[in-house]
Amino acid sequence: MKSGDDFLIVKDLTVTFVRWGQAVNALRGVNLNVPQGQWLILVGPNGSGKSTLLKAIGGRIQPDQGQALLKGKSITALSGDSLANEVFLVHQDPLLGTAHTLTVFENLFVADFQAQSDHESKKLLAIKYHDLLKPLGLSERMKQPVKTLSGGERQLMAVLIARLRPSSVILLDEPLAALDPGKAELSIGLINELNGQGKTLIQVTHDPELAVTAGDRTVALDQGRLVYDEMATARSPVAIRAHWYPYPIESR
Amino acid sequence: MNWLVPLDIGLSMGLIFAWAVLALALAFRLLSFPDLTVEGSLPLGAAVYAAILKSDGSLSTAVVTAIIAGAIAGGLTAFLHVRFSLNKFLAGIIVVAITYSLSLRIMGASNIGLLQSASLFDFVTPLDRATGEIFHAGTILFLAVSLVIGATLLVSALSSRRGMRLRVAGSNPEYARSLGISVPWNLIFGLALTNGLAAFSGVLLAMHQGFADVGMGLGVLILALAAMTIGERLISEKKVPFHIFVVLAAIFGSILYQVLVAYAVRMGLAPTDLKLVTAVLVLLVVAFRVSQDGELFS
Numbered sequence: 001m002k003s004g005d006d007f008l009i010v011k012d013l014t015v016t017f018v019r020w021g022q023a024v025n026a027l028r029g030v031n032l033n034v035p036q037g038q039w040l041i042l043v044g045p046n047g048s049g050k051s052t053l054l055k056a057i058g059g060r061i062q063p064d065q066g067q068a069l070l071k072g073k074s075i076t077a078l079s080g081d082s083l084a085n086e087v088f089l090v091h092q093d094p095l096l097g098t099a100h101t102l103t104v105f106e107n108l109f110v111a112d113f114q115a116q117s118d119h120e121s122k123k124l125l126a127i128k129y130h131d132l133l134k135p136l137g138l139s140e141r142m143k144q145p146v147k148t149l150s151g152g153e154r155q156l157m158a159v160l161i162a163r164l165r166p167s168s169v170i171l172l173d174e175p176l177a178a179l180d181p182g183k184a185e186l187s188i189g190l191i192n193e194l195n196g197q198g199k200t201l202i203q204v205t206h207d208p209e210l211a212v213t214a215g216d217r218t219v220a221l222d223q224g225r226l227v228y229d230e231m232a233t234a235r236s237p238v239a240i241r242a243h244w245y246p247y248p249i250e251s252r
Numbered sequence: 253m254n255w256l257v258p259l260d261i262g263l264s265m266g267l268i269f270a271w272a273v274l275a276l277a278l279a280f281r282l283l284s285f286p287d288l289t290v291e292g293s294l295p296l297g298a299a300v301y302a303a304i305l306k307s308d309g310s311l312s313t314a315v316v317t318a319i320i321a322g323a324i325a326g327g328l329t330a331f332l333h334v335r336f337s338l339n340k341f342l343a344g345i346i347v348v349a350i351t352y353s354l355s356l357r358i359m360g361a362s363n364i365g366l367l368q369s370a371s372l373f374d375f376v377t378p379l380d381r382a383t384g385e386i387f388h389a390g391t392i393l394f395l396a397v398s399l400v401i402g403a404t405l406l407v408s409a410l411s412s413r414r415g416m417r418l419r420v421a422g423s424n425p426e427y428a429r430s431l432g433i434s435v436p437w438n439l440i441f442g443l444a445l446t447n448g449l450a451a452f453s454g455v456l457l458a459m460h461q462g463f464a465d466v467g468m469g470l471g472v473l474i475l476a477l478a479a480m481t482i483g484e485r486l487i488s489e490k491k492v493p494f495h496i497f498v499v500l501a502a503i504f505g506s507i508l509y510q511v512l513v514a515y516a517v518r519m520g521l522a523p524t525d526l527k528l529v530t531a532v533l534v535l536l537v538v539a540f541r542v543s544q545d546g547e548l549f550s
Contacts, residue, residue: 060429084432091426099423101282101494102416110416111431145494165431 007036008057008169008200012066015052015224026052028224029066036168039191039201043211043228044221044243050204051092053221054171057202058089070169085113088167090158092174092204097158100147104138105129107146107157113166132160136186151178159190163197170194172203176210188214212237258518260387262511267395268460269475270506271402271453273483275446276476277502282410282495283422283442288344289329290450290476292351293322295469297451299355302364302464311370315455322451325351326443334436348469355466363465371459395456402449403499410495418442419495471527478530479505481537 010032017024027049034040042050055061057068059075068075070086078086091097098107108129109115115125126142133139136156138149146154155178162170172191176184191214195201205211211218212235220228220243228243230236272294279287297318304314325347332343356362372394373380379390409415421428421438428435450472458464483505489497513530517523 080429080434081432084430089430096424096426097430099420099427101423102419103493106416106419106493110413110420116413143493 006033007071008032008034009069010034010053010057010066011069013053013056013063013068014065015049015056015061016064025224027056027063030221030224030226032219032226032229034200034202036200037195037198038217039195039203039215041211041215041218042202042204042221043206043218043240047223048221049224050221051173052224054089054173054202054204057169058087058171059083060089085166087169087171088162088165089171090162090173090175092177094151094155094158094178097161098146098154101145103143103145104133104149104157105142108132108161108164111161112164114164132163135189136160152180152183155179156183156187156190159187159194162199163190163194167199169200169202172201174204174206176205176207208237208241211235211240254386256387258514259511260392262514263392263507264388264395264460265514266479266507266510267392267399268456269453269472269479269510270399270503271456272450272472273476273479273502273506274403274406274499275450275453276473277480277483277498278406278449279443279446280480281498282419283439283446285330285333285340285422285439285443286344287326287329287443287446288341288473289326289347289351289443289447291469291473292348292355293325293447293450293469294454294457294472295464295466296325296351296355296358297322297454298458298464298468299358299364299454299466300451301455301458302366303358303360305366305369306364311372315372315452318455319448319451322454323444323448325451326445326447327440329447330436330440330443334439352466359464359466362467363463365463366458367462372456373459391460399503403503407496407499410499411493415495474527474530474534475509476506478534478537479509481505481534482509485537485541 010030013027013030014025015027017026030049030053042053044050052061056063057075059078062076070078075083075087099110102110105126109122109125112125114120129142130139133142136153138153138157141149146157149157155175159172159175175191176187179187191201191203201215203215205214215232217231218228218235218240219226220240222243228239272290275290275293276287279285300321301314301318304317305311328350329343329347332338332346333340338346373391376390376394379393380388383389410419417428417433418438418441420431421433421435422442425435428438454464454468457468480502483501483503486504486508487497487501492500513526516529517526521529
């Protein structure tokens with residue numbers, strides 16, 4: 001485990017939605033301590049509360065009980081700008097991670113915190129972005145609007161944008177869901193680089209192999225409760241897979 | 253030289269209404285806000301301008317105050333939407349209703365004559381006289397130059413980081429929040445800007461026609477929609493960035509639409525049928541575009 005044990009703390013987090021007049025307990029008292037720089041893999045069946053947990057940590061929803069603390073401060077107390085500078089959420093839906101009417105260059109420029117503070121010239125930035133986009137095969141499409149990219153390319157862009165943000169916590173909600181194996185590999189490479197920059201990552205996945213091979217730790221949620229939490233060295237593929245198939249075969 | 257008369261009218265009207273078309277197009281395409289306020293902010297701009305001139309206010313004060321009044325109307329529409337989650341159309345309709353009564357109050361009557369008042373066109377009257385009574389080259393030149401300057405400023409503002417943030421807020425609010433961009437404030441600022449442009453269109457219209465009338469905004473929406481739709485067929489989206497495409501399409505669409513209307517009226521189209529013809533024209537252009545994309549009736 002890396003240093004910074006009190007970096008991101010989720011305390012007794014409870015979130016309840018009302019859907020068609022019925023209360024849905026999305027999260028039921030989840031406790032989690034994520035040290036700085038850790039790459040946490042979050043798994044669980046559909047509706048287990050993974051996306052809700054990311055949204056609560058990302059300040060998108062107000063918990064009914066408990067709180068998420070970042071460096072000792074409640075995340076819900078952070079305002080728009082300071083929250084965005086601390087936590088960045090990469091959505092599951094590729095269409096949500098970029099602005100479709102802006103060009104590839106503009107999408108990177110508007111997200112690039114360093115360019116904003118250093119007042120770099122657009123010429124120098126174009127060279128920088130060209131180098132960033134080259135491994136993704138998008139360097140020749142910098143002047144094109146993002147809406148001309150495929151869903152997978154837009155999802156890669158969203159992960160690349162995370163690299164330009166100053167945020168110390170990056171939340172990745174199934175970033176590989178829309179990607180073919182080749183692009184998934186590229187995306188994993190980008191996520192590895194984010195981890196290499198010392199950023200704290202929480203990545204949701206439905207890929208059983210990734211759940212045991214990627215990241216420093218794997219956590220499973222089921223019906224809003226934390227049911228599995230092991231470091232990379234102690235992860236059991238059988239135990240993790242069991243959380244996707246929680247019911248006996250005959251009852252399914 | 254009678255064939256020049258519709259061209260003169262069409263060019264003048266096209267260049268004047270281009271500001272209102274820009275207002276609608278920028279709100280609709282860049283902010284994803286189908287803004288009906290334009291129908292209210294245009295006559296409000298004209299009313300404020302006329303009322304100030306009639307109260308012996310200066311020309312510059314009248315123009316600036318009129319633009320501010322339009323901006324407030326646009327800001328109010330956005331505020332009603334973001335603060336009370338009011339439907340975008342409903343917010344626009346409410347503000348149009350407010351501006352109608354407000355324009356009547358401000359003018360103290362349903363219209364104000366401005367033929368004896370100072371106007372920005374006074375500077376180009378000698379050129380108009382020099383080119384004869386049929387074609388007002390001075391007026392057209394003045395309108396064209398001011399539109400080119402305004403559009404250039406607008407494009408450079410939208411190309412700046414601040415402008416990009418505005419466009420991100422309009423294009424993808426969720427992504428904007430991820431970047432710490434305030435969607436409500438950008439929407440309020442954006443609609444204030446666009447309705448300021450619509451109010452300026454009202455000012456130019458009042459100057460050109462020599463009066464301000466409370467009903468002069470009637471039909472502006474369908475006119476602007478037609479111009480925008482035509483313009484988007486004229487300009488290639490692939491050649492320029494999207495915000496420049498929107499600006500160019502609005503300007504050229506407005507000019508072409510007004511020239512076509514002027515010639516159609518000259519050829520015998522009854523002015524009473526104009527809105528019907530415009531609506532059919534919009535539908536035809538949309539149907540043509542959809543059929544080209546292979547989506548008609550699918």
